[in-house]
Amino acid sequence: xxxxxxIKRIIDNQGFLVDESLExxxxxxxxxxxxxxxxxxxxxxRKAINLQRxxxxxxxxxxxxxxxxxxxxxxxxxxxxxxxxxxxxxxxxITFGKSMMRTFLYWNGRVEGCVAPGNRNIFPPAVPIxxxxxxxxxxxxxxxxxxxxxxxxxxxxxxxxxxxxxxxxLNFASVxxxxxxxxxxxxxxxxxxxxEKQMNSATIAQKSVAYGIPGVRIDGNDCFAVYFETKNAFxxxxxxxxxxxxxxxxxxxGAHTTADDPSKYRPEKQGEDIVDPLIRLELFMKNYGYWxxxxxxxxxxxxxxxxxxxxxxxxxxxxxxxxxxxxxxxxEMPAQLADQKEAYLDYLGRQ
Amino acid sequence: xxxxxxxxxxxxxxxxxxxxxAINEAMRLMLEEDERTIILGEDIGKNxxxxxxxEGLQEAFGDDRVVDTPLSEAGIIGTxxxxxxxxxxxxxxxxxxxxxxxxxxxxMTHVSxxxxxxxxxxxxxxxxxxxxxxxxxxxxxxxDSTEILFTHMPGIKVVCPSNPxxxxxxxxxxxxxxxxxxxxxxxxNYRAKKEAVPVGKYTVEIGKGKIVREGTDVTLIAxxxxxxxxxxxxxxxxxxxxxxxxxDLRTLYPIDRDMIAESVQKTTRAVIIHEAHNTGGLxxxxxxIINDTSFLYLRAPIERVTGFDVPVPFFxxxxxxxxxxxxxxxxxxxxxxx
Numbered sequence: 001x002x003x004x005x006x007i008k009r010i011i012d013n014q015g016f017l018v019d020e021s022l023e024x025x026x027x028x029x030x031x032x033x034x035x036x037x038x039x040x041x042x043x044x045x046r047k048a049i050n051l052q053r054x055x056x057x058x059x060x061x062x063x064x065x066x067x068x069x070x071x072x073x074x075x076x077x078x079x080x081x082x083x084x085x086x087x088x089x090x091x092x093x094i095t096f097g098k099s100m101m102r103t104f105l106y107w108n109g110r111v112e113g114c115v116a117p118g119n120r121n122i123f124p125p126a127v128p129i130x131x132x133x134x135x136x137x138x139x140x141x142x143x144x145x146x147x148x149x150x151x152x153x154x155x156x157x158x159x160x161x162x163x164x165x166x167x168x169x170l171n172f173a174s175v176x177x178x179x180x181x182x183x184x185x186x187x188x189x190x191x192x193x194x195x196e197k198q199m200n201s202a203t204i205a206q207k208s209v210a211y212g213i214p215g216v217r218i219d220g221n222d223c224f225a226v227y228f229e230t231k232n233a234f235x236x237x238x239x240x241x242x243x244x245x246x247x248x249x250x251x252x253x254g255a256h257t258t259a260d261d262p263s264k265y266r267p268e269k270q271g272e273d274i275v276d277p278l279i280r281l282e283l284f285m286k287n288y289g290y291w292x293x294x295x296x297x298x299x300x301x302x303x304x305x306x307x308x309x310x311x312x313x314x315x316x317x318x319x320x321x322x323x324x325x326x327x328x329x330x331x332e333m334p335a336q337l338a339d340q341k342e343a344y345l346d347y348l349g350r351q
Numbered sequence: 352x353x354x355x356x357x358x359x360x361x362x363x364x365x366x367x368x369x370x371x372x373a374i375n376e377a378m379r380l381m382l383e384e385d386e387r388t389i390i391l392g393e394d395i396g397k398n399x400x401x402x403x404x405x406e407g408l409q410e411a412f413g414d415d416r417v418v419d420t421p422l423s424e425a426g427i428i429g430t431x432x433x434x435x436x437x438x439x440x441x442x443x444x445x446x447x448x449x450x451x452x453x454x455x456x457x458x459m460t461h462v463s464x465x466x467x468x469x470x471x472x473x474x475x476x477x478x479x480x481x482x483x484x485x486x487x488x489x490x491x492x493x494x495d496s497t498e499i500l501f502t503h504m505p506g507i508k509v510v511c512p513s514n515p516x517x518x519x520x521x522x523x524x525x526x527x528x529x530x531x532x533x534x535x536x537x538x539x540n541y542r543a544k545k546e547a548v549p550v551g552k553y554t555v556e557i558g559k560g561k562i563v564r565e566g567t568d569v570t571l572i573a574x575x576x577x578x579x580x581x582x583x584x585x586x587x588x589x590x591x592x593x594x595x596x597x598x599d600l601r602t603l604y605p606i607d608r609d610m611i612a613e614s615v616q617k618t619t620r621a622v623i624i625h626e627a628h629n630t631g632g633l634x635x636x637x638x639x640i641i642n643d644t645s646f647l648y649l650r651a652p653i654e655r656v657t658g659f660d661v662p663v664p665f666f667x668x669x670x671x672x673x674x675x676x677x678x679x680x681x682x683x684x685x686x687x688x689x
Contacts, residue, residue, distance in 0.1 A: 082437070114468050123436075124468045128460050134426050135461070138433015145389075145415065145439070152433070164453065168426030175421055328467045329505050331474070331529035334558065334605030337505075 002202040005217040007249060010224035013275040015283025023288065026224060031281075031290045032299075033075055034223045038067040038278050040303040041091040044100055047307050048107060052258045056315070060107045061088045065221075065253030068277035069185045071095050072226025073153065073248070076234055082121040082139040082152035084132040088185075088252075089155040093122050100310035101317070110320060111328075130160035133169025133182060140173065140180035140237070151179040151237040153230075159190025161204055170245065174211035179237035182245045183230065185220060187252035192265035204247040213243050220248030221277040224284075250277075322348065365547035370540050373515035373548050374404050374480070377522035378442060380552055382412045385440060388526065391418040392427060392444030392480075401446055402482060402541055424454040428479065432461055435475040435531075442526060448483035448535065449495035462531045463506030478525045479533045483511075484576050484626055485658075485673055486539040488666040495663055496575075496627040501533050502604040502636070508557055509603040511535040513578040515548050517601055520555030528557060535603070537576035560607035562614065566596035569620040569683055572611060572637055574600040577624045577674060584679035593687055603633060611637060612644035619650040620686040624674050629657040651689030654682040 009018050010025075017023055045064050051057035063070065070091035077083070077096055085093050090103045097120040106113025106125070116122035121139070126132035136154035143150040160166050161184065173180050184204050188195055201207060208215025216233065218225045226248055233244035251274045255262050285291040326333065326341040333341070368376065381388045390405060396419035399406030409417035420427050424445055431441035445451045451458075458479070466474045485494035501509045508530060512518035518536070525532035563578060564585055571581040578599050585595035596614050600606065615621050621641055623634040634655040641653055656674045664672050 111468065111470060115470050115472050118472075121437075123473065124465070128456060131425075131429065131457060131461060134429020134457070135433040135436075137426075138430035138435075139437040140433070141430060142434050142437035142439050165425050165429060165457075168421075168423045168429060171421050171423060172426045172430050324470070328469075328471050330466070330508075331471075336605055336608065 005205040062254040068223035069220040069248040076231040084136040104314040130163035130165035137173040140178040173243040177242035208245040220250030373519040428454040428457040524554035539576040564597040566594035573624040583676035651686040
């Protein structure tokens with residue numbers, strides 16, 4: 001089965017185009033956008049881990065190693081599209097337009113961190129596994145019913161393919177031919193369980209056969225392959241041809257979360273041969289004349305100061321409001337809940 | 352009687368309908384009125400639903416508004432979430448409440464929580480309809496009455512009409528509610544009787560019970576298929592000089608606490624009847640409401656007549672599981688003669 005789903009690449013590990021004819025697809029703006037966003041979320045990610053270590057952030061799910069998969073796919077979106085992320089996809093949501101400050105807030109136990117900007121349809125991250133796939137299908141269904149060109153993307157990991165909702169989401173979307181792209185990041189491990197213990201299939205992409213939809217297997221560390229293949233799948237969906245299953249083969253460099261220790265379950269040297277997606281892009285830039293030391297330096301400074309500003313903003317954010325515990329459960333608060341709120345606020349007032 | 356009064360005040364034309372026909376009417380009316388309405392579920396289109404709740408709707412409104420879905424409860428609820436956050440008003444049918452459990456995660460984790468998690472940026476104004484309850488000699492697993500799994504869930508409302516008038520009014524109210532509503536439909540009452548139901552649009556307010564029988568000695572609190580059981584018991588004890596007031600709760604969350612308190616403070620006694628299992632049943636919440644509001648009015652401990660802490664039995668034994676008028680009579684006599 002694996003040979004039916006060869007891994008698609010545009011650049012190799014040394015940053016050379018696998019097919020020189022592909023160069024014409026790539027323009028400078030795209031290269032700069034990919035680099036800027038990948039660097040930006042890496043800076044964010046490393047900062048978040050540091051903040052967690054310093055006790056300034058709660059438990060955090062790192063995404064290092066998956067920048068190409070997340071940035072490539074989200075850069076291919078249009079502003080009115082729908083994004084259904086997991087808790088490890090803030091690289092994608094930040095790139096799509098979620099603020100870094102809000103994302104920090106999320107990891108600091110603040111519900112405000114789930115709130116996407118009004119002009120971006122970004123769902124709060126799915127914390128249970130695979131439940132967001134049917135949501136994405138439903139949102140795409142609404143777009144199809146309205147006859148728009150908008151699509152939905154559902155992000156999910158390799159472990160999610162073992163869940164029932166993976167099947168229910170793909171099945172619904174394929175039967176109803178919905179404009180949705182199921183974007184899998186196969187990062188090798190679901191917490192501690194490796195992919196070969198997760199499934200008997202050689203690839204995730206081949207699961208598309210069961211639904212009669214296209215399945216694409218891409219090098220998830222090749223930002224160009226991710227960008228162009230995702231864009232193709234989006235176009236397929238926008239043109240009314242239904243869903244696509246994309247398997248982006250990538251690697252979770254770090255731990256599952258800051259509370260996890262991968263040395264317990266991952267062989268010591270595993271993953272060392274995988275070329276970092278950002279380094280691959282840098283090599284490409286050097287190989288093809290996109291490398292501009294001044295711009296790189298400016299971009300590094302820009303991303304660092306953006307992240308620092310977001311941290312500062314997060315730490316200055318007003319303290320949590322206890323009324324928020326009660327106020328967003330129903331449109332109109334039921335009397336029993338209003339009583340509970342009032343009694344609790346009275347209690348606090350007496351303290 | 353109160354409802355006939357409401358009708359005559361409105362001076363509306365009515366039709367004699369069964370509960371299931373009233374449900375159908377509500378959906379037909381909303382499909383006509385609100386183009387955001389979409390009905391989805393298993394066998395609800397061409398077949399009109401296994402109970403015929405959606406009979407004729409696909410023919411009238413097309414298969415993109417009345418949709419036969421894959422056999423996929425989590426998929427039905429999961430896609431309804433996506434439809435609802437993106438501007439539609441889905442009404443999802445789960446064929447039997449006993450089959451809702453694959454979708455439980457979607458309801459518990461997302462339907463009920465997305466408003467809170469997004470600070471009201473995303474909401475899911477959707478309706479889940481599910482036939483529930485025993486007493487129709489259905490195959491096993493088709494007879495569950497697990498409303499408590501949903502009344503315990505913050506973020507969703509649960510209603511349960513016992514009669515055609517309330518069924519139409521509550522379903523329309525649910526379809527217009529800004530929050531998700533689970534509508535539990537007592538299968539046993541689907542075709543039990545016909546009554547006059549207004550032809551036009553009306554709503555029954557969610558969160559309000561109804562006194563279906565006025566009395567002075569004891570308050571019977573029930574809903575759904577247990578209303579007729581309570582009524583039969585009340586008729587039997589009337590001959591012995593005991594006057595029962597019956598509250599049809601109609602909404603299981605948020606419960607009409609005021610109506611319960613007012614009635615129990617008048618009658619000073621209460622019997623709660625539900626077909627759900629005893630432990631953790633909604634009856635316990637009602638006991639708590641009476642405790643909180645009316646403890647000093649009580650002349651007897653509150654009695655509960657409920658299903659047992661067993662899976663609903665196969666149908667040859669289900670009559671032993673369900674509360675019967677005779678068991679309710681015993682409960683009434685116990686509190687009256689305490």
